[in-house]
Amino acid sequence: MSLRKLLPSPNAIFMFEAAARHLNFTRAAREFNVTQSAVSRMIGRLEQHLGVKLFIRSPTGIALSDDGRLLYNSVGNGFQQIEIALDEIRARHGDAGTVTLSLSSAFAMHWFMPRSDRFQAAFPGIDLRFQLAWGEPAGPVDDVDLAIRHNQPSSSDADAWVLMEEVVLPVCSPSYLAEHGGLGPCADMHKHTLAHLSGSVRVPWQRYLAEFGYPAPTGSRSLIFSDYSLVIQAAVKGRGVALGWWHVVAHELLQKGLVEASPHWLHTGDHYWLVASARRPLRKPAALVRDWLLSEMETLRHEVLRS
Known part of the structure; x- marks a missing residue:
């Protein structure tokens, strides 16, 4: 049986959804710019057509019956899917x-x-x-x-x-550079604190240092974080040197919140x-x-x- 034959009017299902959502015929009526009695009559026609009570009326208001709740859940889900589809159509052909x-x-x-x-x-x-x-x-x-x-x-x-392109370089704060100096071929790693990302890292400190002939980080202090954003924040706050992926640290470099701790930039390919x-x-x-x-x-x- 088609949906049209199951409903007394196409408007019936829209008015039912509004009344069920508000649990108030008057508020539902405002959505359609009609009277409360018009909504009440439409709901009555729908109930008569289906042969069930969709709302429980009482002197204090209305509530959904079990049948009403079943219909409202289905109608609500259906309306939501229609709204998503309409938004998708508008988005495909517009700038919003x-x-x-x-x-x-x-x-x-x-x-x-x-x-x-x-x-x-x-x-x-x-x-x-x-x-x-x-x-x-x-x-x-x-x-x-x-x-x-x-x-x-x-x-x-x-x-x-x-x-x-993926490019990695050591960065630190200007104050850290002034106090501890940068990395160099003869750098004393004992005076440096290296900020690390925990777990398996594609470009760890050991790889960077070996790539450019720096001493091994033996003797350096470590700060280890589980989130890379905290690694960068540690460098910004002057707590150590971090390996910075250029696109992540670019804003701080341009704003001078971070500076290069080495002239060597690693292009990973x-x-x-x-x-x-x-x-x-x-x-x-x-x-x-x-x-x-x-x-x-x-x-x-x-x-x-x-x-």
């Missing part, structure tokens, strides 16, 4: 909508937050939802619009655009990529965010890497 980004907490805090005002000025109709990865950004991208991934492998399931699922078209607001991210990163590359 919500874009979900999967990225590391460090990138969100140290790269995006300093640029949030600029983003909002450029795209007042786009809201961003961050899906944060506490550690290396990895994983599937089917449930997000865009993701930042390290060394994204080629795949027919994903579209990818090179976002930035790897890259970070912007990735989107190839299983669905990239919505217009997501494409705008993608282009903005690529443009901002290119500008920053010229400012910091000087190339």
Whole structure:
């Protein structure tokens, strides 16, 4: 049996949903700019048509019956799915909508937050939802619009655009540099405190030091954190030297909150990529965010890497 035959009127289900949501016929009537009695009559027609009571009336108000609750749950879920679909359609063809980004907490805090005002000025109709990865950004991208991934492998399931080269350099605060000096071929590692990220790190201190012929970190003090943002904060506060991924520390370098602790920058040969699922078209607001991210990163590359 078709849905049209199950209902006395298309308006009946809309008025029922409003009355069930408010548990008040008068408030439901305001949504449709009709009288309370008009809503009450429509609900009565619906109940008569279905042969069940959807509301329990009492002198103090109304409540949903078991049958009413069953219908309201189904109608509510259905309306929500329709709203999501309509929002999706509007977003595909307009400049507004919500874009979900999967990225590391460090990138969100140290790269995006300093640029949030600029983003909002450029795209007042786009809201961003961050899906944060506490550690290396990895994983599937089917449930997000865009993701930042390290060394994204080629795949027919994903579209990818090179976002930035991976470059690592030691950084510290100006006050730390003045008190302890920087790293050098003959540096006394005993006077340095090295900030580390716990767990398996792709570019640990040992690799960086060996790459440029620095002494082993034997005798240096260590600060170990489980989140990379705290590693950078320790350096900003003058507590030690941190290995900084250039795109994360770029803002602090430009603002002089951090300075280079060594002239040697390690180009790992790897890259970070912007990735989107190839299983669905990239919505217009997501494409705008993608282009903005690529443009901002290119500008920053010229400012910091000087190339």
